[in-house]
Amino acid sequence: MTATVEVTFEVFSRQCRQRVDSALEHLLPAVAGPQARLYEAMRYSVFNGGKRIRPVLAYAAAGALAPLPAAVGPIDSVACALECIHAYSLIHDDLPAMDDDDLRRGKPTSHIAFDEATAILAGDALQALAFETLCEPAALSADIRLGLVQRLARAAGGAGMVAGQAVDLESVDRHLSLEQLQHMHNRKTGALIEAGVIMGAMATGVATRDQLTALEAYARAVGLAFQIQDDILDVVADTATLGKRQGADQALNKPTYVSLLGLEEARRRAATLSEQACDSLCGFDEQAQRLRELARYIVKRSS
């Protein structure tokens, strides 16, 4: 029974990946013209074999409220926007002045494959593209599209993802309390994961206030579980599986959930959060099954 569910979820998430990849293929500019190198760099980082967790969350949240339309539509714009922001943040985080990573998913990072200037600009252009694409889906009211822009801008900006990265960089060689670590991760990773869930729901055009509140709770728990699992993988996975340098956070002497809580307690917390995420979906029927499976997958993944 469990095996069947997992296979089905695998199929679902593969379908989501294919769907967002196809939409991104259309969205990203063709590699041509005077700025061809910029466009090549944008595509290089967007199509880097990522797991597309934020789009999968968005599709799953949309599917929890209404059957996913087969045709390309607003939910695909949301999925693309999320992935553009995610890709831009990885490009900038990997820069020499930031985390100085030369490997991402087993491939050279953008500033290695291209150069630092192109990497910075590719990130900048991807951020703008995320907002541009949210303006487009004519099937949604202007009010909802504006709500999507606002939600993403807040999640990605100086009170969200960028704030988390700023605090993360300053935390090297420092002790953070569990509360401070959580504050940082809620912004660095959590904000965009939450935005993915909420924006996916908003893109259906039928989300009620109560549903959004329940989904917020789900997303907060999932976001935190995701980050704890990331910290666990940084310690236990090998570089080949992870596609980035194993132990990178340890090497930088960054505080992690594992360094603060120990491996076993970190695992326990991730599992508890995964359950809490599922509990917050009690008002949803079996249409929310994908979200429940995703909450379980996130703490079981090995890369």
Next chain:
Amino acid sequence: MTATVEVTFEVFSRQCRQRVDSALEHLLPAVAGPQARLYEAMRYSVFNGGKRIRPVLAYAAAGALAPLPAAVGPIDSVACALECIHAYSLIHDDLPAMDDDDLRRGKPTSHIAFDEATAILAGDALQALAFETLCEPAALSADIRLGLVQRLARAAGGAGMVAGQAVDLESVDRHLSLEQLQHMHNRKTGALIEAGVIMGAMATGVATRDQLTALEAYARAVGLAFQIQDDILDVVADTATLGKRQGADQALNKPTYVSLLGLEEARRRAATLSEQACDSLCGFDEQAQRLRELARYIVKRSS
């Protein structure tokens, strides 16, 4: 007579600067909390004594269609968004991997005053803030606000400002034709100047299609004149007046209008464009006087 007009324009542009500065003061996050340093860097670059030409253009364009309201409103959100994008682009352009400038308006650039990572993140956060602030003015319909987001995203992104910067970086030590140089500048500087004019007009809520078309023509001419004047100043102004290293483009062996056309022809073209800009406003009455004055100011400025 001329003297009177110039004084009046000086007063107008000072009022615009004060108005956008006051709005930015409210918009930018207070320097507090775990990410205080990020916020300090955002404020440092936004409040760097800039001329606020894009906001002045936006206010002037709005004023050409309807009397500028005294109360804070949509036009101020537009002015802030333009300045956030402009400030972010300067921070990133000045980075060591880009133009490697250590001086901007006579002050250390962001990565010198702070550090590279903070500078990159401050730029990233300012871009997100620009889009966030355009979502807010409730006095405008969601349709118009969405149009503002779309216009700014296109102007700032990979087909606009970022494309121009990418091509500019690749043009070091290369020969560009006049056409290629123009293509680059239309994106690097022109796109945001055009957006300033059009968004200012849109923020009134009363712009007609014909008016926007005329303003597009005005903005294109002004944007190009602005860039030619920039190239002229890079050659003739001294570092103290310019607030950045005089001859920086020459030192980088970047093609400029002056290197392609010679100083006199560059001056002639700038003057012609300034006149063309004014001519495109023939359908507007004296309310467009600020725009006309601005077109003249842009080719007369000394910094």
